[in-house]
Amino acid sequence: MKVRFAVSPGIEMSDQAVLPEFVDALEQLGFDTIWLSDIPMGSQVDPLVGLAFAAGRTHRLKLGANLVPLGRNPMLLAKGLAQLDQLSNGRLLLSLVPGLDQPGERAALGIGAANRGRYLDEVIPLLRQWWNGEAVDYRSVRFHFPGIAVRPLPAQSPLEVWLGGVGPVALKRAGALSDGWLGAALTPPEAGEAVQQINASAAQAGRKIDEEHFGLSIPYARTTPDDHALAALRARRPDADLEQILPVGAQQLRELIGQLVDEGLSKFVVRPIASAGDSDETQLSGPAWRHELEWLAETVIDLQT
Numbered sequence: 001m002k003v004r005f006a007v008s009p010g011i012e013m014s015d016q017a018v019l020p021e022f023v024d025a026l027e028q029l030g031f032d033t034i035w036l037s038d039i040p041m042g043s044q045v046d047p048l049v050g051l052a053f054a055a056g057r058t059h060r061l062k063l064g065a066n067l068v069p070l071g072r073n074p075m076l077l078a079k080g081l082a083q084l085d086q087l088s089n090g091r092l093l094l095s096l097v098p099g100l101d102q103p104g105e106r107a108a109l110g111i112g113a114a115n116r117g118r119y120l121d122e123v124i125p126l127l128r129q130w131w132n133g134e135a136v137d138y139r140s141v142r143f144h145f146p147g148i149a150v151r152p153l154p155a156q157s158p159l160e161v162w163l164g165g166v167g168p169v170a171l172k173r174a175g176a177l178s179d180g181w182l183g184a185a186l187t188p189p190e191a192g193e194a195v196q197q198i199n200a201s202a203a204q205a206g207r208k209i210d211e212e213h214f215g216l217s218i219p220y221a222r223t224t225p226d227d228h229a230l231a232a233l234r235a236r237r238p239d240a241d242l243e244q245i246l247p248v249g250a251q252q253l254r255e256l257i258g259q260l261v262d263e264g265l266s267k268f269v270v271r272p273i274a275s276a277g278d279s280d281e282t283q284l285s286g287p288a289w290r291h292e293l294e295w296l297a298e299t300v301i302d303l304q305t
Helices: 019-029 047-057 074-087 105-109 116-131 168-177 188-204 227-236 249-262 280-284 286-303
Strands: 004-007 033-037 062-067 092-096 136-139 144-148 180-184 214-220 267-272
Touching (some): 004 286, 019 047, 047 074, 074 092, 074 116, 092 116, 116 136, 168 188, 180 188, 180 267, 188 214, 214 249, 249 267, 267 286
Parallel strands (some): 004 033, 004 267, 214 267
Antiparallel strands (some): 136 144
16 A cells, blocks of 8 residues: 655745745655645635646645635636646646635635535536546536536546545545545544445445545644644544544654554645644744654655555
């Protein structure tokens, strides 16, 4: 099983003095992927913008994103992603997510009270048709595409679509529609159970998901985590042993990864969170980021297979 590590920045990456150095360091240190998350109501860099920037500075580094399709015209989204995959020589990795449902987000994205999961159900088949080179003739309450084709096609065939989510409906959707799954905030046994549920859903739909296409996003801290970060995680998982979700230090991080591999997961997005006493100025400085990534590389790169 091929174990791979992506790194997601734990801070905003829109600073022109930070993003170039962060991207360069990831490639130099041997990480597999840079991973950016789409936060429509936040100030974080848009993944399509950030990954296009990263593509122009790198040759090997894969370009991953949790992308919110809500509010984006599906045809233009298909075209933009295909172009990014072409320009990066097939390095794009994609997970579609429904957003965080922050205050005002639904109105801003034009989704209103509609079911966000059903939006994904509608959009994913359209994206696949366009990336297969088909002219899409489709009409619904939301969209009308009268025999529309998209060019160019992605470099990858197929350009895969992964999904996230941990609830029963989300896991069933992942099995029925996705090429892979990237979960979050789960213990190793919970993640293993999610893999089994997704595989069962895929079999029910007459599909099979590659056994190497299961992953988890892992927050970590090198030393005692910041109280604010701990409170946010406790609010999300009040019933869980946080040590199995948020490892502290190199040993705990390596042990957690080993447990997850034993449960059938092999792709990991690691995300540093603030340690107690860290300041924004410390986190944003170039030397501090380089030190963080060097520590992380020493901790996990030898686990890549």
